[in-house]
Amino acid sequence: MPTTKKNVLITGVTSSIGRNLTQHLIQNPRVGFILGLGRDKLPYYFKDLDRSRFLYRNCNILKYRELKNLFLSRVFKDCAIDTVVHLAFHNRQMHGKDVHLLNVHGTKNLIEACIGTGTVTKFVFKSSDSVYKLRPSNPVFLDEHAELNHDPEADQWIKDRVDADMICRAYMDSKTMRIVILRMASIFGRNIGGQYNSYFDSKIVFRTMGFNPMINLLHMKDVIRAIELAIFKNVKGIYNIAGKDTAPLATFADLNHSFCLGLPEPLLGPLNWATRALGLTRYYYEVDRQRQKYTGLLDIAKARRELGFEPEGHIEF
Amino acid sequence: MKQHQRRTALKLAKSLLPAEEFKRVMSLKINDTGFGYDPFGLEKETAVLGFALAWQLYHYWFRVQSSGQEHLPEGGRVLYVPNHSGVLPFDGMMIAVDLVSRSAQPRLVRGMVDHFMGFLPFVNTFFYRAGQVVGARRNFVDLLERDEAVIVFPEGAKGTGKRWHNRYRLLRFNVGFVELALQYRAPIVPVAVIGAEEQAPMLHNLKPLAKLMGFPYFPITPFFPWLGPFGMLPLPVRYHLYYGKPIDFYRDYPPETVKDPATVRMLADKVQLAVQGLVDEGLRRRTSIFDFTGE
Structure with missing residues (x-):
């Protein structure tokens, strides 16, 4: 491992991952400075952090000029930021142009601005396992070369993730910056957004009748560990990141003490729409239509080999 | 399955099997991820109940006889390559039961x-829980890397x-299994299944209907579709299984041979000849x- 300190910029620092990552990295003596970007006021949980090592800035990454100004600012130069971790993504199942702009154009703006500085040498992007296409003919384990979901009928939530992932891949050959894409399995835990958190939040969960695919859940500890390894290891490329716990969907529902009811597939969409409209769930079925039926576990052999990543955290319900 | 369902499944299996068979099947080990399943979805209790x-069927309906178990490797990765027939794939099921029931070291195939x-x-869901895996190359590789015993039908569906009129004449083998056997240094055990061809004599294949329904074929047999779903019941023929030398x-x-399609083809043909030889001998x-006499 290199001994030089890393100065890290984190976008989406107020997200649950951003918050946990910041609080973890600040303890790491190999991290010199952390510059957090968000769109809200300085949250209370960052107020106790050492100001000599952490700074929070408001910045809209959609505004290229604003981003450029930040990168040309004295703060940025004084901090000597050399690593960017991009976490600014709409996690809630919202639709529309604004969401798409942040998810896709925000990523593009940021990556171009980073390359433009010439001083940022590492760009870490947190992607998702939902970028992979799931079919019954899939192998159980999907490696980084597995087919992506380019289905034009796919939900915007998936399309945005695929687009952002593809944008990062398009810049992978950059000579000045190493890009690392971490495609993560569903993260599960307290105070975390995400599909399976919303799914298991309910006391009654619905699944596609006649199907019970194997799923993998990722602990926040492993998410932070994977990003940390991506920051410090001299690597670039795409890595799948999965957790320690793999079981059928219904088994996780049982462990969560949720009542799991199988229903015919055509009923699930309208039922989910109705329960969302009544405020009974935040789970968005359309995103998981295929994942409710077909298994697609992430093969983490490459992450093991090159990043030294090994999942450790067990999911607690 | 929930815990109480698992207990019920085991109780049911115990009531269906002779004590010795139950003991043998319970001695099978799975690569448990911590929740009672392996990553491919296998659940021991479902596999035991399925067995x-x-x-x-193995004991009462098909009254399976088998020989050549002395050739079977006791551990490590291995490919079982049989002929395939019978409209519904009971042949694979019978081999899987035989490998647990009559081999020196019971193995889950x-x-x-x-x-x-x-x-x-x-x-x-039932197939996955019972240990079956979708025939994707990557799954095949993952199983061999985990030193599993895999049954593969190179004739395909x-x-x-x-x-x-083509019974017991093997279709030309696909070559994928040879490539993987070379790459992953796995022995190939040729297997002959005698009896399956007669369990549902296929007189005609209604191809347009099969295409419409997305099936590999739509069989016309002496009993199907005339007797409805009952027409799919196999006849109580006697099965004979023969295992050849690995x-x-x-x-x-060397593993680089996979880059030479002609050699790979030739090796696949060799395996086909070995299986055909066992079939002809059988x-x-x-x-x-039918042979209803004796064991």
Whole structure:
């Protein structure tokens, strides 16, 4: 491992991952400075952090000029930021142009601005396992070369993730910056957004009748560990990141003490729409239509080999 | 399955099996991820119950006789390569039961099933829980890397759809299994299944209907579709299984051989000849198709 300190910029620092990552990295003596970007006021949980090592800035990454100004600012130069971790993504199942702009154009703006500085040498992007296409003919384990979901009928939530992932891949050959894409399995835990958190939040969960695919859940500890390894290891490329716990969907529902009811597939969409409209769930079925039926576990052999990543955290319900 | 369902499944299996068989099947080990399943979805209790149900067919319906167990490797990765026939794939099921029931070291054999199985509600879950895996190359590799015993039908789904006049004439083997056997240094055990061709004599294949329904074939047999779903019941023929000597291509051919399609083809043909030889020998030895006498 290199001994030089890393100065890290984190976008989406107020997200649950951003918050946990910041609080973890600040303890790491190999991290010199952390510059957090968000769109809200300085949250209370960052107020106790050492100001000599952490700074929070408001910045809209959609505004290229604003981003450029930040990168040309004295703060940025004084901090000597050399690593960017991009976490600014709409996690809630919202639709529309604004969401798409942040998810896709925000990523593009940021990556171009980073390359433009010439001083940022590492760009870490947190992607998702939902970028992979799931079919019954899939192998159980999907490696980084597995087919992506380019289905034009796919939900915007998936399309945005695929687009952002593809944008990062398009810049992978950059000579000045190493890009690392971490495609993560569903993260599960307290105070975390995400599909399976919303799914298991309910006391009654619905699944596609006649199907019970194997799923993998990722602990926040492993998410932070994977990003940390991506920051410090001299690597670039795409890595799948999965957790320690793999079981059928219904088994996780049982462990969560949720009542799991199988229903015919055509009923699930309208039922989910109705329960969302009544405020009974935040789970968005359309995103998981295929994942409710077909298994697609992430093969983490490459992450093991090159990043030294090994999942450790067990999911607690 | 929930804990109480697992206990019920084991109780049911125990009631269906002789004590010795139950002991043998319970001695099988799975690569448990911590929740009672392996990553491919195998659940021991479902596999045991599946075995108990299949054993009824094995013992009472098909009255399977087998020989050549002395050739079977006791551990490590291995490919079982049989002929394929019978409209419905009971042949794979009977081999899987035989390998648990009559081999010196009971082994769970993983079958590679057709993609369309994944579409079928309930069926897909039962198959995965019982240890079957979708026939994707990557799954095959993962199983071999985990030193599993894998059964592969190189004739493909077309094998079970052979017409009556082509019975016991093997279709040309696909070559994928040879490539993987070379790459992963796995022995190939040729297996002959005698009896399956007669369990549902296929007189005709209604191809347009099969295409419409997304099936590999639509069989017309003396009983199907005339008797409805009952027409799919196999006839109580006697099955004979013959295991040949393992073929260790990897000893003579390096893994780079997979880059030479002609050699790979030739090796696949060799395996086909070995299986065909066992089939012909089995047919010569057979005295009766149904043979209700003796064990």
